[in-house]
Structure formats: C-alpha cells, structure tokens
Amino acid sequence: MMKLLACISVIGFRLMVCVHSEFIEPSPSLALRSFSSTQTRMPCRFMVEADEQVVQVTWSRQKPGGEREQIIVGHFTEGPIVSPDFLSLVQFESSDPTVDSTLLILNTKKADQATYTCHISIFPSGSFQRQISLTVWRVLRLIGCAAVPPDAVIADSGSWRVGHSGSELRCVVKGNPLPQNVTWSRKDDRLPAGVLVKEDRLMFVRPLNVTDEGVYVCQTANSAGIAKAEFKVEIGSRCLIYWKDDRLPAGVLVKEDRLMFVRPLNVTDEGVYVCQTANSAGIAKAEFKVEIGKRWPESARALGSPSETLLIIIGASVAGVLVIVIVIAIILINCHLRRKNRKLKRALSTRTEEMISLSRQVSMRRLDSFNGDLRTALEEIALIQMDSVTKGSVLSVEDRSTLSDVKGRHGDREYDSLGRPAIYTAYRPARSSRNIREIEEERNERRRRVESYVKSSSMSLVLLLCRLP
Template sequence: MELTGQRTALLILVVVGVRGVFVEPPQPVTSLRSLAESETRLPCRYQVEDGEKVVQVTWFKELPGGGKDQIITAHFMDGHTEFGRYSGRVRFESGTPTQDSTLLIPSTEESDEGSYTCHISTFPNGNFERHITLTVWILPISSLDPVFLVEGQSYRVAASCRAVGRPLPRLSWDTDLPGQSNNRSKEGGSVSSYYSLHPLRNMDGKKLDCLVWHPGLKEPRRISNSLVVHYPPDAKISSSPGDWFVGLDKAELVCSSEGNPKPQNITWTWRGGALPDGASAVGGKLVFGRPLRLNDSGVFECVVSNSVGVGRAEYTLAITRSPRTDGPPIDNQLLIIIGASAGGLVMLLIVVVLLVNRHHRNKNKKLEMELSEKNEEINSLSRQASFRRLNSVSTDPRVQPEDYALLRVDSRMKNSEMSLDSGLPSSLVPVKAQQDDGVVTRDPELGHCREGDSPQSVVEEREDDDDSDSYQLSEALSNHFYLSNGLLRPKPHSNAILLHPRGQII
C-alpha cells in the first residue's frame, strides 16, 4: 500500500512538471564561460501556467565535498535575502525575481567558478530546477624585462617575457634578430619566455617584441621592446675648410663619434700635449680664434669616452704658406649639363651627316642618270656622223651609200700576197661603227678609236678631226674623182679596184 502511494505521488509530480516551462535556459544543464573582473549573468526564467504561481526562488552553489552553499533567496511576499560571503556581490537582474530569476555577479572572481542551481518553488505544481556550470577565465597579465647588453659579451638572455592567465597563456617573439627562445611554465597559471643571442652593435635598437596568446583575446597582445646593446664610441675628425694656409681665419676641426651610451667626454691634444695658443675646444670642435700660423701644423688627437670604452682619432694638419690656386670643383649639376649638351651636339652632328649623305646620294643618282642620257645622245650623234661621211663619198642620188665601198688593200698585209692600191687616201676610208659589247671601233688605218675608249672621248676626237677630214675629202675628190653629167665618178687608175658591197668586182 505504501509503495503504491509513492508511485502515485511520483506520477503526480511528473504530470505537474510537464505543466511548467523554462524559457531560459531551455536545457536542464548549461555551461557558461566568463572572464575574471567582468560581469557574469546566470539565466533562470520560469513561465507559469494558468492557476500556477511561483512562491520562492533560491540559488545554490555546489561545494567540492558534495554539499550546497546557499547564495540568495527571493520570496513573493518577504523579498530577497543574500547569504554569507555572497552578500553584496550578487543580485537579481529583475525587480521581480519570482518572474525573472536571472542572477548577476557584477565582478566575477576566480573563486566563482563552479556549478550553480536555480531552484523554483511553485503552487500547486511543486519544485523545478536548472543547473549551470560556470568557467571563469583570467585574461593574461604580462610583462617584459629588457636586459642591457654590451658588445663582445657571450651568448646570453636579451629579454624575458612573463604572463599569468587562465587558461595558461602562450608566449612568442616577433623579431628579425638571430637568436633563440626558451619557454617555461609554472604552477598557478604563469608562463615565462627567454630570448638569447650574441650581442653586436648593429643589433642596437632592433625590434624584440613579446606576443601573448590567450583564448580570451581576439588577437595576440603585443609588448613592444627594442634591444639595447652598449658599445664604445668610434671617433672621427673632419676639417673645415679643407685648405689650410697661413692667415686663414675661423678654421676649426670637428670630432664626431657614435656610441651607446652617447659619449659626453671629449678631449683634444696637439702633438701629444696641450693645444697651441689661440686654439680652444668647444664641445666636439677645436676652434682657432686667430689666423693660422705656420707652426700650427702637427698631429691633433680627439679622445671620446663613454661608460663602455674609449675611442680615439688623429688628424695631421699641414699648413701651407699660401692657398691653393686650384679652381673650385665643378658642380655635379654643371657636369650633367655639359654632358647633356655634348650628347645633344653629337646627335645633331649624326643627323646632319645622315642628311648630307642622303643629299649626295640623290645627287649622284641624278648625275648618273644625266650621264647615261648624254652617253646615249653621244652614241646617236656618232652614228649620224658616220652615216653623213659615208653619204659624202658619192653624190649620185641613184646609188645608196651601202651599195658600194672603196677598199684599199695594203700590199704589206701579212695574210695576203696581193698588192692592191686603190690610190685613195686613208681619209676616204669609211668609218665602221659597231656595237659589240658597247665598244666602238674604226679602221686600224685611221687610229682614231680603240678598245676601251669611252664614247665621249671618241666624239671629242671626231670633232677635232672634222676640219682635217673635210680638207682631205675635198682633195681626194679632186684627185681621184671627176664630175660627169652631175655624177661623181672615179678617175681611171691602173691599181684601182671597185668592189660591190655584195662582194662582186666591178
């Protein structure tokens, strides 16, 4: 009977439980995450049914041993009450906790991490609960400790970076320096990283940043840092002006140096001792307050020191009796202008040469064309002159110039033993014009044209012989021909042979 009563009561609770609805959170068990020193919100809101009423709301935190620690309670008539160490640290989000039971922790601590229970008591349906597991993250607290190094030291730590957080942060280095990092973790959520290298002066001022990585950060946190390397100074002396001569006024030597820390102590010596009279050191300058003298020559030394070491530099000063007569150095801009002008002139000269060459080429072509036309004209005139001479031999209009020819056969010819003499002078022998490979020839007896002679030279020789040929022709006509019935006929002669052009003897 008792067992039946328990089952009935459990069934009633299940049915009643179905009536209540949790709007937030909907799941019976929920996990949340929060950051230390920030506000944490634990949601709990129950929606009642018709005829149902929330009587009391209570928040509990589960203890490691299995017990519960009461945090806060709100009654629909008596108001709310905070308990123990939570008094003043927690509050309800709503002014009516029985309607919205969400709990707020304004400043969350690491100890607030754990499991929480929201307990709702209703009438007449009974009690309902929601369980929330809270994880508290601690954003990393980080720091970087630089180390002052000295050039020439052995391999050692150049900087150390440390971070504390929850969960455990991760550290890395952002640098171009040649070194190596070493990370170490400790209890309590702290981690340290050390960066080591061989210190050199060219590393001074270079970037050596520490990066802190944590899931609570959207991007890594950067701790900016520059490596510090101390090194002794390097001294260097420069002169102003460069020409030192007797009587020069306002002359000075300048001692410059580089070092870390910056050098502060600068001293001057002359020939290993005190400075000459009238010369004084003003900071890094050695100033002559009077005109230079010839005995001011010598070796000047500049000594620069810092906390790390000392730097020295020497300058041999040679003073002349008179200034140099060398002209001032040509300015670089003037050299550029001169070079550009010379280049422009060269280009202009090249263009002029090309234009002149083209002009002469065209002129030569024109002269060649004119010479070719003249040669053709001379050849034509030469042929016409030859025809005129042949026609002048006979005045008989019925006889064509090509029908007859007078030949004089030399009795001394080697190829023939015949001895013929026409009695005609050599001037009456007609000229034979040939065009064989461009060579014009005459009878060897005349000796006026030869192989290789240009047409122009032949014409000039023929023009010179026109007068003599006319005279000889008149004499030949009177000695060897006579006029009969308007025709010019040859005089009878015992050795004369008249040949027809077709090779027949008349």
C-alpha cells in the first residue's frame, strides 16, 4: 500500500512538472493563413519553473520540397541573431526572446509559405518544439469598380504661325471606363480642308494660313457621361517670302521674316522678291527688286564705290604715315641741335678757360719783369711822366698860338675861313669873348686829364712796389 502511494505521488509530481513546463502557445499542429504583402505573427511562448531557464530559442522552416532553413536565433546572453538570408525580413516581437519567442514576418510573400518550427532549449529540462503550418494567400485588388464620368483636356504642339507645318491638337481623356471615341469639330464652322483626324489627334499636315483660325472642340463619352474641351487657334502674322513668277533660288534660307543669302551672290539671284503677310483683317504684300552688280543701295552709294573707298583708305594711311615721319624728323632735328649746342657750349667754355690761363700767364710775366729790374721800371715811369708833361706843354703851346692867332686877327683885321681879308668887317665882341672862354675851358680840361693820368700812374707804381717781396 505504501508503495502504491509512493508511485502515485511520483506520478503526480511528474504531472505537475509537465503542466508547469509547457508551451503556452501555439497549440499543437497550428495552421495559420496570411495574405501577401502583410505582416504575419507566429506565436511561441513557453512556461518554465523557477529553477529552470530558457537558454536559446531557434526558429526554422521547412518548405514543401523538404529543405530546412534556420531563420533566427535568440540566445539569453548574445541576444537575437538573424540568418543572412532573412535580414530585414523577420524579427522577434519581444525585446527578450527567451520570455516571448513570437516571430514576425514583416512583409509576407508567397515564398514564405512553409512549416515553421519554434525550438526552445531549457536548462536543465532539455529541448521542446512546436510547429506551425503557414499558408499565404494573394490579394486581388479590383480597381475601378465604380463608374467615373469622363474628363477631356486639349493639348497643342508646334507653332501657330502662317506657313508652319506639322502643328496638331491632342484630346487627353480620363474616366472609368476610359473613353474610347473622340470627335473633333470647329465651333460655328466645319473643319478646314487639309486637316487630318487620327484617333485623339487633330493634325494640320499642310502649312497654316489665316483661315485655320477658330475654336476647335474635342468631345468624348463613356457610360457615366459626356465631356467636351475647347481650344482657340490664333494664327500669328508671318511673312511668306517667295520669288515672283518663280521659286526661290538654291542656297537661300527663309528664317521667319528674313530671307538670307547664305552663299555668295550671283547673277541668277536677280529678280523681284515678294513678302506677303496676313491677319484676320486682310493680306499685305511688299516687293523688292534685286539687281546684281548694277545698282548700289542708298547707304552704299553714299559711301561710294569700293574702289573709291579703297583710295580714301590708302590716302588716309599715307597722310598718317607722313605726319608720323614729320614728327619723327622734327624730334630728331631737335635732338641734333641740342647736341650741337652742348658741344658749342663745351668749346666756348674751353676757349674761355684758355684765355683766362693766358691772361694769368701774361700777368705773371709782367710781375717777373718788374721784380727783375725795378730800376728799368722806374725809368719807364719817368719817361711816361716826361711824355705826359711834354704833351701838356705842346697842348699849352698850341693853345697859346691859337689865342695869339685870334688876338692877331682881332687886333689887325678880320680874315675869312680861307685866310683872306674879310670884305665886310663887323665888330662882334660877344662872339670873340665866347670863343676865348671855350678855349680856356678846353685847356683846363686837358690839364686835368694829364694830372689825373700822372696821379693814377704814380699810384699804380706805388701799389706795385708794395706788393713786391
């Protein structure tokens, strides 16, 4: 009996252990269904005793072909470790995978359909695992189930100017269901000739003209309604340039309102060129006659012919060269004259120095002569004084003879300028007295001059004697 009770207690204990150490979720053989492009949650939680510890959690899957792949591992010390093939595809729902081992497939795909295994390692109890079968369904989205009324917009391309080709209008439609038929018309008028309708496009396959102006209407419809769109075409003015009664010559380029001769002109380019333009108010034309080599434009005629222009240019160039040559010659002559003046100044300075040197030499020679023979110098001075005295005595004698002659003439009788006796005699006492006075003054002046000369000579001699050593 006691043995039976012991066995029952052991079995009860085991049962208690099995009850407390078990999976909380998932249930055995769980089958999950998930949609593609959604997040899938695969639960896995295990309850352990107080003396037990979850060491590692491992998720793996087995595809229908039998291939097994390890997805992610959660270690109690190292944390979660994702396999390289599943990076950014899966993760644990909890930050502590040893407590809650639920796996999340972030973006489920059809390839994720497989059998998944949650394997838990517990110390010291051992390992436990549960499997989950995952089926992935694709989501089919039905777009445009409700009818949407149509919408239309007209888009244009190309240039809307007179003479331009290839312009077109396109009707862009929307709606559900999408409208399939598009009709074109022109408001208050029919479509012009030469216009092509192709599906949703209205094409002007010929050059435009002013008659193409107007309001063009695009109309479309579906089961939900009708839509219209309008576009106003305005043809801009443009010159149509052509050669009257013929076509334009080769090598001539028409660029908008300009006619350009992109090659050298020749005689075949002569003719009357016509520029035609138009708008909604009417049409205008202008003509211009081109004559090659016969007539010059007014601007060219004012300037003269090319030969005259060339002569003017040559003449101006020659005149400019002459002016430059004259200026250079003047500068050279000026420089030459300046050099010559400098040479003359140097020569004059040299001559002046030579004269000063010679005069100094003469002065030194005179001083040497005076120093050598003072007696000869005194004799020369005495002779000079005697000569001056003799000159003074001669002058005094001449003055006396003149006075005696005058007195004789006045005493006896008067004579004319030739020494002949005067026929008419007249007594002139005032004139005689004036002549005598003038003679006296002249004689006194001569005496003063002689005395001054003698005095100056004496002083010079004295100074010379004083300077002698």
